Amino acid sequence: MKRSALWVTIAGAILMTIMAASGATAKPGSTKKSSFGKTPDGEAVDLYTLANKNGVEVAITTYGGSVVSLKVPDRSGRLDDVVLGFASVDGYENNTSYIGALIGRYGNRIGHAQFKLDGKTYTLAKNNGENTLHGGTKGFNKAVWTAKEIPAKDGQALELTYLSKDDEEGFPGNLHVRVVYTLEDSNALEIEYSATTDKDTVINLTNHSYFNLAGPGSGDVLGHLLMIKADRFTPVDSGLIPTGELRDVAGTPFDFRKPTEIGSRINSDDEQIKLGGGYDHNFVLNRKAGEPISLAARVVEPKTGRVLEVWTTEPGVQFYTGNFLDGTLKGKAGISYTKRSAFCLETQHFPDSPNKPEFPSTELKPGQRYHTTTIYKFSAEK
Ligand code: GLA
Numbered sequence: 001m002k003r004s005a006l007w008v009t010i011a012g013a014i015l016m017t018i019m020a021a022s023g024a025t026a027k028p029g030s031t032k033k034s035s036f037g038k039t040p041d042g043e044a045v046d047l048y049t050l051a052n053k054n055g056v057e058v059a060i061t062t063y064g065g066s067v068v069s070l071k072v073p074d075r076s077g078r079l080d081d082v083v084l085g086f087a088s089v090d091g092y093e094n095n096t097s098y099i100g101a102l103i104g105r106y107g108n109r110i111g112h113a114q115f116k117l118d119g120k121t122y123t124l125a126k127n128n129g130e131n132t133l134h135g136g137t138k139g140f141n142k143a144v145w146t147a148k149e150i151p152a153k154d155g156q157a158l159e160l161t162y163l164s165k166d167d168e169e170g171f172p173g174n175l176h177v178r179v180v181y182t183l184e185d186s187n188a189l190e191i192e193y194s195a196t197t198d199k200d201t202v203i204n205l206t207n208h209s210y211f212n213l214a215g216p217g218s219g220d221v222l223g224h225l226l227m228i229k230a231d232r233f234t235p236v237d238s239g240l241i242p243t244g245e246l247r248d249v250a251g252t253p254f255d256f257r258k259p260t261e262i263g264s265r266i267n268s269d270d271e272q273i274k275l276g277g278g279y280d281h282n283f284v285l286n287r288k289a290g291e292p293i294s295l296a297a298r299v300v301e302p303k304t305g306r307v308l309e310v311w312t313t314e315p316g317v318q319f320y321t322g323n324f325l326d327g328t329l330k331g332k333a334g335i336s337y338t339k340r341s342a343f344c345l346e347t348q349h350f351p352d353s354p355n356k357p358e359f360p361s362t363e364l365k366p367g368q369r370y371h372t373t374t375i376y377k378f379s380a381e382k
Helices: 003-022 089-093 271-276
Strands: 030-038 044-051 057-061 067-073 079-081 114-117 120-123 146-150 156-164 175-183 188-197 225-228 230-234 280-285 294-300 306-312 316-320 344-348 370-380
Touching (some): 044 146, 057 175, 225 316, 280 294, 294 344, 306 344
Antiparallel strands (some): 057 067, 067 079, 114 120, 146 156, 188 370, 225 294, 230 280, 294 306, 306 370, 316 344
16 A cells, blocks of 8 residues: 555544544434444443434434434524534543533432332432432433434434333433434424323433533633523522422512513522522413413524523423533543533423422322423524
8 A cells, every 4th residue: 555545544534533423424314323432241232323413413322312413503604513422432430510411310419319109219329429320320312222213203312211110310210212303394393201100100201411502622601692481480498408488580580571680689698599509490381271382491602603402391490501511531532630620401200399288299099190391492593
């Protein structure tokens, strides 16, 4: 082989490696499966890259059903990755911040790591002070899900399934969970969650993607403009467990009914802001009766014009400003994930609902089907 040909081969191999690591491998209108590594137990983990007809791409790994990357256009059509994520399975094993992952069996916190159901007390793991966070020690974010490409009416779809066995992390009932991610040609990522159980249980599923609409390595998200369609939020105690009150947002730093910079009140002298170390609160969405799915939040990034709208069938959304990110986690392309370098809008039932009979119920019984939908819609403003 000539020297020049050898260099072309080497450069090609390097390029392929970079593309595989960033998941940038699917042709428009197709889905591509590749290896994402192995768990320490030797279980194979895959990466599915779904590309819609516009070339918008989402990469999803079977490890935790996590969204690894999501490339959407800015106002000039330039694609950039707008979510935090890791280049391989090892990153997800050390993912203490639940970046991109599916969360279950119960998203957010259950107070004192226990709840009562049908007169029986269930004891869970205390993995967040005195409380249970995001399903316990080994939540759905650490499971290897079974994946299947399925036909979509519009765009590309991936089905993920997982059986959470009776008593897993202390929760009752064999829970069959199905999550379908659809990347639509309208540049929307739809997540449809469903589940059935064989014993009375509680369930609250979500996705924990961290967004920065300005793209990777672009600093903090404090200049993003946020609107949340909520007149009330659920104030918390020092363990971030809701007190039970539904508090009016008017006159507080939690009033996002009109588009407001995320950073404009994030350091204010407010008891709830201090308890959260910024925003880490559940908002009570203003859903209209009979509306099948409602707009929950809208975010605009002024420099790039990128817009994210969150639509959901759920009653709440956890707005979290990455207060616990401290630069320790290193993501794709070696970027350190620093405080407030991303935000989360986790659609959900309210935290600690199993201990709060006044909140919308999270109970699921045999014969019933849990079914919720959340859509992340992307566009750009001039
Ligand atoms: C949720 C919680 C936060 C934090 C993150 C993950 O948003 O409410 O307190 O635990 O998850 O780091």
